[in-house]
Amino acid sequence: MSDTPAPRHIPDRLDKPLSSAIFSWEALLVVIAVLIFAVNSFASPYFLDPWSLSDLTFNFTEKGLIALAMALLIISGEIDLSVAAIVALASTMMGMAVQAGAGTPVLVLIGIVVGLGCGAFNGLLVTRLGLPSIVVTIGTMSLFRGIAFIILGDQAYKGYPESFAFFGQGYVWWVFSFELALFLVAALIYWFVLHRTSFGRKVFAIGNNPVACQFSGVRVGRIKFILFCLTGLMSGIASVLITSRLGSTRPSIAQGYELEAITMVVLGGVSILGGAGSILGVVLAAFIMGLVTFGLGLLNVPGIVMSIFIGLLLIIVIALPIVWRRLREGRFA
Amino acid sequence: MKNFLKYREIWLLAGIVVLIGLISTRFPGFADLANLRQVFNDTSILMILALGQMVVILTRSIDLSMASNLCFTGMVVAMLNAAHPAIPIPVLIAIALFVGLVLGAINGFLVWRLNIPSIVVTLGTLTIYRGATFVVSGGAWVNADQMSPGFINFQRAAFLGLPVLSWIALAVIALFFLVMTRTAIGRSIHAIGVNPTASVYAGIDVGRTKFIVFCISGMIGGLAGYLWVSRYVIASVEVANGYELNIIAACVIGGISIAGGIGSVGGAVLGALFLGIISNALPVINISPFWQMAISGSAIILAVVLNARGERRQGRIILRKAEAA
Numbered sequence: 001m002s003d004t005p006a007p008r009h010i011p012d013r014l015d016k017p018l019s020s021a022i023f024s025w026e027a028l029l030v031v032i033a034v035l036i037f038a039v040n041s042f043a044s045p046y047f048l049d050p051w052s053l054s055d056l057t058f059n060f061t062e063k064g065l066i067a068l069a070m071a072l073l074i075i076s077g078e079i080d081l082s083v084a085a086i087v088a089l090a091s092t093m094m095g096m097a098v099q100a101g102a103g104t105p106v107l108v109l110i111g112i113v114v115g116l117g118c119g120a121f122n123g124l125l126v127t128r129l130g131l132p133s134i135v136v137t138i139g140t141m142s143l144f145r146g147i148a149f150i151i152l153g154d155q156a157y158k159g160y161p162e163s164f165a166f167f168g169q170g171y172v173w174w175v176f177s178f179e180l181a182l183f184l185v186a187a188l189i190y191w192f193v194l195h196r197t198s199f200g201r202k203v204f205a206i207g208n209n210p211v212a213c214q215f216s217g218v219r220v221g222r223i224k225f226i227l228f229c230l231t232g233l234m235s236g237i238a239s240v241l242i243t244s245r246l247g248s249t250r251p252s253i254a255q256g257y258e259l260e261a262i263t264m265v266v267l268g269g270v271s272i273l274g275g276a277g278s279i280l281g282v283v284l285a286a287f288i289m290g291l292v293t294f295g296l297g298l299l300n301v302p303g304i305v306m307s308i309f310i311g312l313l314l315i316i317v318i319a320l321p322i323v324w325r326r327l328r329e330g331r332f333a
Numbered sequence: 334m335k336n337f338l339k340y341r342e343i344w345l346l347a348g349i350v351v352l353i354g355l356i357s358t359r360f361p362g363f364a365d366l367a368n369l370r371q372v373f374n375d376t377s378i379l380m381i382l383a384l385g386q387m388v389v390i391l392t393r394s395i396d397l398s399m400a401s402n403l404c405f406t407g408m409v410v411a412m413l414n415a416a417h418p419a420i421p422i423p424v425l426i427a428i429a430l431f432v433g434l435v436l437g438a439i440n441g442f443l444v445w446r447l448n449i450p451s452i453v454v455t456l457g458t459l460t461i462y463r464g465a466t467f468v469v470s471g472g473a474w475v476n477a478d479q480m481s482p483g484f485i486n487f488q489r490a491a492f493l494g495l496p497v498l499s500w501i502a503l504a505v506i507a508l509f510f511l512v513m514t515r516t517a518i519g520r521s522i523h524a525i526g527v528n529p530t531a532s533v534y535a536g537i538d539v540g541r542t543k544f545i546v547f548c549i550s551g552m553i554g555g556l557a558g559y560l561w562v563s564r565y566v567i568a569s570v571e572v573a574n575g576y577e578l579n580i581i582a583a584c585v586i587g588g589i590s591i592a593g594g595i596g597s598v599g600g601a602v603l604g605a606l607f608l609g610i611i612s613n614a615l616p617v618i619n620i621s622p623f624w625q626m627a628i629s630g631s632a633i634i635l636a637v638v639l640n641a642r643g644e645r646r647q648g649r650i651i652l653r654k655a656e657a658a
Contacts (some may be wrong), residue, residue, distance in 0.1 A: 056434075081578075133635050134395075135591045138578055139633030140596025154621050172493030194442075246454060251623075255575070259456060272450045297382040302472065315443065322447050 024271035025321075032317070033291060038296035042325030048299055054175035058245070060264070060290035061179040062238045063257055064283070067236040067264040070189040071282045073227045074265055075194075077207045078133040080228065083235045084257035085144035090114040090239035092148040094145040095157025095249035104163045111240040112233060118144055119232015123225040135230075141258070147276040157249040165224060168245025179241055183286075186234070191279040203227070207274030263314050264289055288313070336610065341640070342590040342599040346566035347608055356610070359618040369370065370495065377502035377607025378560050380575075383583040383601040384509045385553025388546045390527045392582055393593030394451035396547065397438060399554045403598035406432045406558030408466045410569035411475040411484075418481035426486070429559040430552050434464060437551010441544035451543075467570045475568040485563055499558060505553075510598045522546060526593030581606050582629055586636040 040047045047053075068084050073080055090111045096112050122140055126133045170178045194200035202223055205213050211219050238257075243249055268285035270277030289310060296306045357364045382399055389396045409567040411422060426594025434457070444488075449633045475511045477485065486497040513519040521542050524532045529539055589596030608629055615622050 044634050123633065125638075129638060129641060131641050132591050134583075135585050135637045136634065137580055138585070139630050139637060141578070142626050142633060144630075146624070146630050149623040149626050151620070153621065160535075170385070216502050259459065263456060266453055295375070302467065304464050304467040306464075307460040308468070311457040311464065312459035313463075315449070315454060318453055319443065322433050322449070326536025 018135045025287035026278065026281050026284060028317070029268070029288060030318075033284060033288050034314075036288060036291045038100040040090060040291060040298070042090065043295065044298040047295065049314070050175045052294075052298070054177060054180075056290050056294040057177060057180040057183075058287065059293050061177075061183040062241050062245075062254075063261045063264060063289075064286035065181050065186055065229070065234050065238045065241070066257065066261040067228070067282050067286060067303045068279065069231040069267070069281065070261050071265045071268065071277055072190070072203055073199075073231050074195060074262075074270050075207045075270060075274060075277045076125060076203050076224055076227055077210065079262070079272075080119075080133065080231045081137040081259055081262075082118070082141040082144055082257050083231060083238075084123060084254045085148075086115050086118040086150040086232055087239040087242060087254040087257060089118060089180055091142040091243045091249040091253050092151050092235045094160075094239070094243055094250065096151065098157060098160055098225065106162070107164055108240050110166070110241070112236040115232045115234070115236015116229055117232070117238060119229045119235070120225070122232065123228030127221040136329040143249065152249070152251045160243065160247055165247065166243050166244070168243070179245075182237075182241070186280060187283045196281055199223070204275060205273075207276070208254050228313055248284065248307055249333050260289070260310075263310060267314055267317055279294060341595060342603060345586075345588065345600065345603045345607070346629055349603060349610065352607070352610055352614075356614045356618060362615070363614060363617060364431070370499070372609055373502075373606070374496050374499045376555050376606055377498050378564065379579065379583055379609060380502050380602050380605040381505045381560070382580045383552055383587065383605040384505060384598060385550040385557075386580045386584050387587075387589050387598070387601040388509075388513075388522055389451070390581075390589050390591060391522050391593055391596055392543050393526050393529070393656065394439075394444065394546065395455065395581070395591075396440065396550045397452065397455040397577050398462055399456040399557075399580055400573040401459050401466075401556040402433055402436045402551060402554030403576070404570065404572045404574075405436065405462045405469075406555040407557075407562035407572055408470050408475070408568045408570075410559050411480060411562045412470065414481055414484045415475050415479040422483055422487045424558070424590055426559055427536045429555040431555070433553070433555015433558060434576060435547055435551070437548045437554065438544070440551065441547030444547060445540040445544040451547075454587075459470075463570065463572070463574075466561040470568070470570065472570065474560075480566065481579070485566055487595075488560060488563055498564065501556075501560065503640050506598060506602055510647060511544045513598055518542070523594060525560050526590075526595070528594075549602045564608055579608065579629075582633050585633050585640075588614045588640050590640065604636075 024159050066087075070080060070083065093114045094111050094185055095109045097107055102110070103265050118140070122133070122137055125131055125140070158328045167178055174179045194198070194203060202213065202218050206215075206223060215222050240255075242254055243308060262284045265277070266272055267288065268277065268282035270282065292309055292313065293303075293306050296309065297303075348617075353364050353369075360658075362368055382403070383568055386396060386399060406429050409432050410425045413428065414425060440451070440454055440458055441472055443449050444451045486498060486499070490497050492500055513522070521532070521537045524535065524537055526541050532539055561573060583598070584589065584601055585603040585604070586607050587596070587600035587601055587602070589604070611632070612625055615625055615628075
């Protein structure tokens with residue numbers, strides 16, 4: 001028997017002092033974003049133009065949509081490396097449909113259904129057969145993109161209908177593109193699901209202790225399956241946007257997006273070990289990555305050098321709190 | 334005999350023999366000794382890389398930066414060779430090993446000292462090292478006519494009937510076999526993967542051992558950098574782009590558990606050979622090389638399913654924090 005009496009009242013959420021908000025990960029990201037924004041606007045006179053800011057958003061909206069679902073998946077302790085391959089396969093299927101004369105609604109439907117199907121395939125392998133997701137999705141990554149290569153080879157699909165171009169090139173209002181609007185709406189939905197529903201709570205719980213969840217009556221396998229389906233679905237939606245923006249499909253489309261989406265998620269403060277993270281952080285990280293690539297682009301820095309900054313940003317942002325904590329502990333010990 | 338059949342490697346070897354047999358029915362010359370020697374030589378670099386990745390995966394870590402390390406180191410030695418053709422090849426190889434070691438040590442240091450999960454660290458260095466290749470080269474290529482003949486021909490020279498490249502691969506395989514089965518560090522690497530907490534109580538410095546495996550994978554990446562550049566006679570930023578996943582695929586097919594602790598030198602070598610045979614066979618049996626990606630993807634999935642039947646333990650451990658601190 002312990003001396004402490006059982007608490008009579010367990011609060012739904014703990015009181016958060018203001019200081020925890022100030023020193024939170026999201027606050028750090030906001031500071032970084034503001035810094036990059038300031039540096040960019042000093043470095044290039046073209047940066048603060050509304051239209052160039054609007055162009056900036058195209059850098060991250062597609063990957064950001066994938067990152068939203070990926071965040072939930074990583075919080076639950078799984079990972080999906082096949083997202084970019086799903087984009088490629090969905091795009092290839094849409095390309096085939098165009099050759100067969102399909103219209104815009106059918107194309108969008110095909111993109112979404114293929115994405116969902118691929119996600120469900122991953123989910124089945126991981127949850128039904130109990131396989132480690134990192135290996136399964138390395139396999140399906142080769143498989144999905146491999147199918148795209150078998151179908152297309154070194155060819156490309158073109159000839160998408162004009163109305164299809166809206167998704168990747170259209171604007172909802174003034175400088176606000178359809179892609180950005182969709183990303184923000186999706187972010188709101190994901191924020192609500194993760195932080196305001198019991199489903200979201202279960203996702204966190206599974207990431208912290210899947211065995212305890214199982215014993216608490218949480219259907220761990222089913223929730224993970226749903227998360228894989230969601231990741232596939234978002235990849236399908238991203239595929240519609242990218243295909244519409246580029247107006248053509250090659251099997252190498254969206255190459256390397258999986259690592260960028262995961263970088264966004266981790267930069268956004270989601271623990272790669274599962275069990276912690278927030279949608280706000282991921283959205284901020286998406287903006288930061290967009291700001292960095294676009295700002296450096298205005299300065300004529302080649303894409304490959306930008307990737308150094310993204311890589312450094314990832315490691316430094318993860319390492320900073322650890323180093324800071326070590327220093328503080330060392331001083332006060 | 335029953336014990337003998339329990340070894341995963343035996344089944345994989347049998348699978349490879351069946352695969353070669355199937356290919357021979359379509360292309361009789363494939364099983365010739367000369368051709369198999371060629372396949373082995375073609376796969377040498379992948380085998381070496383898979384061994385480097387194996388020791389990392391055994392400790393429940395992962396090194397996604399190997400292909401970028403290869404690209405960077407390859408560029409450095411190629412540029413050195415182009416600028417100073419007088420530098421002897423053994424010195425260049427030593428430089429490649431050293432540069433690779435430094436890059437690996439950076440990964441290892443971040444994993445060891447800052448406790449950042451290896452998948453995050455190497456995801457970052459994956460882009461950093463490839464970007465650094467662009468910075469040192471200015472985006473330029475190093476072509477065949479800029480490389481010295483010695484640089485290009487060293488690994489092609491025949492020695493006792495095999496090219497030097499094959500001998501290097503054999504030497505690395507032998508070295509890894511000795512280290513993994515006959516030394517304390519080899520034992521520690523296995524132990525950490527099986528049970529990090531017990532390893533700490535057994536007096537193994539888990540962090541330091543992880544640092545060492547990243548140094549090993551770095552050196553291997555560096556060595557492979559020289560071999561790759563002199564084999565394909567081109568150094569560019571695009572070298573081995575995305576190859577990190579092929580390396581991991583070879584390990585997975587070779588039965589190395591991504592959850593750590595399970596895997597052998599023989600498995601890694603056979604896994605790499607399996608992929609090498611497929612990529613060599615597709616052109617000669619008139620299947621478009623575009624099929625290769627889907628085939629290796631299916632092979633990976635099949636391999637995980639089969640391996641999981643033997644293991645039956647929880648996956649995802651690669652994403653779990655090692656209990657040691």
